[in-house]
Amino acid sequence: MKIMNCPLNGPRNISEFVWGGEVKPMPDPAATSDQDWAEWLxxxxxxxxIVREWWCHVPTSFWFIAERNTVTDEILKTxxxxxxxKSRVDFAAKAEKQS
Structure with missing residues (x-):
């Protein structure tokens, strides 16, 4: 059985988690084409x-980041x-500026 350490819930069976993609910088919503958004998504x-990835603990809907070696599938850190x-993107304010 493979165990992943959830930062909120502690060590849990890997079957309780879903992978959410790589952690990568978000493009500027006000200056990005639809094609660039699609590629980013x-x-x-x-x-x-070693890559940083989004993971979700499904029973609690808690999203966090894990560093995982994709060659060995070893989870190094969560x-x-x-x-x-440190901050959130305010999409509503960016949409108002475009109007």
């Missing part, structure tokens, strides 16, 4: 080695997303 780098992202 749906295309992954799929690099071999931590709350707030450790990386």
């Amino acid at each position: 749906f295309l992954e780098n799929n690099e071999a080695g 931590y709350p997303a707030g450790d990386v992202f």
Whole structure:
């Protein structure tokens, strides 16, 4: 049985989690084309080695970041997303500026 350490709930069976994609910088919503948004949303780098990824603990809907070696599938570290992202994007304010 594979165990992942959830930053909120502690060690849990891997079956309780879903993968959410790579952690990557978000493009500027006000200056990005539809094509660039689609690429950012749906295309992954799929690099071999250590990557930062979004994971969700499904029973609690808690999203966090894990560092995982994609070659060995070893989970090296998990931590709350707030450790990386210190502020939220205000999409409503950006939409008003475009109007």
